[in-house]
Amino acid sequence: MTRHDPLNAYVAHGDVELQRTAEGPLADRTFALKDFFDLAGVPTGAGSPHWLASHETPTVSTPCVDLLLDAGAYLKGKTHTDEMAWSLNGENHHYGTPVNPAAPGRIPGGSSSGSAAVVAGRDVDFAIGSDTGGSVRLPASYCGIIGIRTTHGRIPITGAVPLAPSYDTLGWFARDAELFAQIGEVLLGPPPRGQLPRRLIYAEDLFSAAGREVGEALHEGLDRLSSFYAPAVKVTLAADGLGPWRNAFRLIQSAEAWAAHGEWIAKVQPEFGPGVRERFAAAAKLDQNEVNAALALREDIRKRMDDILGDDGLLVLPTGPGIAPRLATPEPELDAFRARALELLCPAGHAGLPQISLPLGTLDGCPVGLSVMAPRGRDEALLELAKTVMAD
Numbered sequence: 178m179t180r181h182d183p184l185n186a187y188v189a190h191g192d193v194e195l196q197r198t199a200e201g202p203l204a205d206r207t208f209a210l211k212d213f214f215d216l217a218g219v220p221t222g223a224g225s226p227h228w229l230a231s232h233e234t235p236t237v238s239t240p241c242v243d244l245l246l247d248a249g250a251y252l253k254g255k256t257h258t259d260e261m262a263w264s265l266n267g268e269n270h271h272y273g274t275p276v277n278p279a280a281p282g283r284i285p286g287g288s289s290s291g292s293a294a295v296v297a298g299r300d301v302d303f304a305i306g307s308d309t310g311g312s313v314r315l316p317a318s319y320c321g322i323i324g325i326r327t328t329h330g331r332i333p334i335t336g337a338v339p340l341a342p343s344y345d346t347l348g349w350f351a352r353d354a355e356l357f358a359q360i361g362e363v364l365l366g367p368p369p370r371g372q373l374p375r376r377l378i379y380a381e382d383l384f385s386a387a388g389r390e391v392g393e394a395l396h397e398g399l400d401r402l403s404s405f406y407a408p409a410v411k412v413t414l415a416a417d418g419l420g421p422w423r424n425a426f427r428l429i430q431s432a433e434a435w436a437a438h439g440e441w442i443a444k445v446q447p448e449f450g451p452g453v454r455e456r457f458a459a460a461a462k463l464d465q466n467e468v469n470a471a472l473a474l475r476e477d478i479r480k481r482m483d484d485i486l487g488d489d490g491l492l493v494l495p496t497g498p499g500i501a502p503r504l505a506t507p508e509p510e511l512d513a514f515r516a517r518a519l520e521l522l523c524p525a526g527h528a529g530l531p532q533i534s535l536p537l538g539t540l541d542g543c544p545v546g547l548s549v550m551a552p553r554g555r556d557e558a559l560l561e562l563a564k565t566v567m568a569d
Contacts (some may be wrong), residue, residue: 178317180192180254181234183212183276183298183483184211184291184294184295184298184300185257185272185273185274185275185294185463186224186256186257186276186291186292186294186295186298186300187209187254187255187256187257187291187295187440188212188254188255188256188257188272188291188540190219190220190229190255190299190565191210191212191216191219191220191222191254191255191256192254192410193216193218193219193252194227194251194254195246195251195252195253196249196250196251196252196563197246197247198246198247198249198250200249201247201248201249201250201557202248202249202359202362202363203245203249203250203360203363204248204250204513205248205251205252205552206251206302206303206356207248207250207251207253207300207301207302207303208245208251208252208253208301208302208303208304208305209252209253209254209255209256209292209295209296209300209301209304209305210242210252210254210255210256210292210304210305211256211258211288211289211291211304211305211306211307211507212224212253212255212256212257212258212291213236213258213262213288213307213338213404213431213456214239214241214307214334214336214337214426215235215238215239215240215242215336215337215422216235216238216252216255216319217235217236217237217238217242218234218235218381219234219235219255220232220234220235220237221235221338221339222255223258223260223262224257224258224259224260224261224262224272224288225238225260225261225271225442225447225449226271226273227248227445227447227448228261228338228447228469229382230447230546231441231519234350234463235398237335237336238336238337239333239334239336239337239440240250240330240332240333240334240487241305241333241334241347241364242305242338244363244364244567245305245360245363245364245484246344247300247463248339250365253300253301254296256274256291256292256294256295256304257269257272257275257290258288258289258290258291259287259288259312259453259502260309260380260449260450260453260507261338261340261438261449261453261457262287262288262309262312262338262340262455263283263288263340263434263452263454263457264287264288264453264515265286265310265311265312265315265515265518265556266284266289266290266452266502266511266515266517266526267284267285267286267287267288267290267293267294268284268289268317268504269290269450270449270450270451270453271450272494274504275290275291275293275294277293277294277297277319277333277501278294278297278298278299278320278493278545279297279318279319279320279321279322279477279543279544280320280321280403280500280501280542280543282501282503282504283319283501283503283504283543284319284502284503284504284506285297285317285319285320285501286315286316286319286320286380286501287312287315287377287543288307288309288312288435289304289306289308289312289313289348290308290316290317290348291308291349291399292304292305292306292316293306293313293316293317293319293320293322293324294352296320296322296328296350296351296352297320297321297322297350297352297353299321299389300433301353302352302353302356302364303347303349303350303356303357303360304351305348306324306347306348306349307334307337307340307345307346307347307348307428308345308346308347308348308470308526309320309340309341309344309345309346309521309526310341310344310430310519310522310526311398311497311518311519311522311526312348312495313326313348313350313528313534314348314496314522314534314546314548315496315497315518315522315534316350316533317350317496317498317534317536317546318496318497318534318536318544318545318546318548319497319501319543320350320501320544321351321536322351322352322537323350323351323352323357323533323534323535323563323565323567324348324349324350324533324534324546325348325349325355325357325361325511325531325532325534325556325559325560326346326348326364326526326532326533327345327346327347327348327357327364327457327531327556327558328346328530328531328533328553329344329345329346329422329526329529329557329565330346330556331346331365331414331473331531331554331556332346332347332364332365333349333423334346334488337338339433339437339438340430340437341433341434341437342432342433342437342517343427343429343430343433344426344433347364348501349364352489354560354563354564354568355564356528357560357563357564358487358560358561358563360414360562361556361560363558365556365557366537369407369554369555369557371488372375372489373550373555373557373558373561374408374486374489374490374491374551374552374555375407375462375489375491375492376406376410376412376487376489376491377402377403377404377406377408377409377410377490377491377493378409378410378411378412378485378486378490378491378493379409379410379411379412379490379493380411380413380414380492380493380494381411381412381413381476382413382415382419382433383388383414383419383494383520383521383524384494384495385496385540386442386498386501386517386520387495387497387498387499387517387521388498389537390540391495391497391498391540391545392495392501394538394540394545395495395537395538395545395547396540396549397537398535398547399493399537399547401566402493402537402547402549402562402566405562405565405566409493412485413565414482414524415480419520419521420475420520420525421521422520423516423520423528424471424521425470425471425472425474425475425478425490425523425527426470426471426523426526426527427476427519429468429471429532430462431460431463431474431539431554432460432463432468432501433457433458433513434456434457434460435461435463438457438504439460439461443459451508452508452511452512454525475527478527478528479527479528479529481554482524482525482527482528482530483528483553486530486550486551486552488552489552491531491549491550491551491562492549492550492551492556493523493545493547493548493549493564494521494524494548494549494550495546495547495548496521496522496534496545496546496547496548497518497521497522497545497546498514498517498518498520498544499514499540499545500523500540500541500544500545501543502514509562510546518568521548524550525550528553529553530551530552531550531551531553531554531555531556531559532548532549532550532551532559533548533549533560533562534547534548535547535548535549535562535566536565537566548560548563
């Protein structure tokens, strides 16, 4: 039987439905799994027909799958991802582009494109994605749903296809903040002790980088957030500009992606689509001295972010520099937009911090997300914040 998939969000080789128990905190809640995570007995494609054809079917699932199934959740299938997860657009050269239900005619964002689409389109209650440079946060913003990048290393991702392991994290999407927090209780385990962070910090340079229109679109959401917390204190994250931060992310991500996949690329010689092809080609020719300098800068950034947040800070920032670009936008325009987006998305990745995107803005009839970042390991503060701010 062929799956009904009007959103073009599910992978054909992951046409499977599973429910282990009808009891638990997520009983009968439906979810989808990004085709970057292993599911026992089902091939992992990573957005690439060449990866799919050259790797054996896994016999063990990524731990998050078992946690969710044991909590009563019902898996409806595996979802499309950008090729090797190395894009923020959701336009896969081999498999097409999932529909963005919140902004028809526009990209859903990537690389967790299918997962975002099925949540926004109400096909499932929630979906699992991965976030390296923004692959949960940006689709959440584009599709008008809640999405989180968790603290790096807090949730095991054994069985996930690597992109840049020192940045790769698990995240998820949902429409409902209460359910969003319940998923966190299942995946994150016992919360840390102590008071949840409550001091708001406004990232002035990130709002400037996003532009006036985005700031205006998020003004009402900021006011709503501020009504539950003390007025925000303004800070500048990057005194010398965000460009070096973005470039450091590019260099480290590229070095790690080549370390993870260079041998496979040399052996299989996969046909990559536009954008991914050029990024892997550049990764093969990196100057190690530049990579080392980027690693040193990352340590400085990590300290800077920790100093700003302390134990009680919540950093407020735009999720992205605008609404979802239109389908078939020329590659140079997408690359320029991607560069702007990475300036906003890379601080959390560099520092390994959790960040949530909330659907609190609209621009030209399309959603735009407001993000909040918390200290390392304080993911629960973001789940509580979402429940508070998103309550009717």
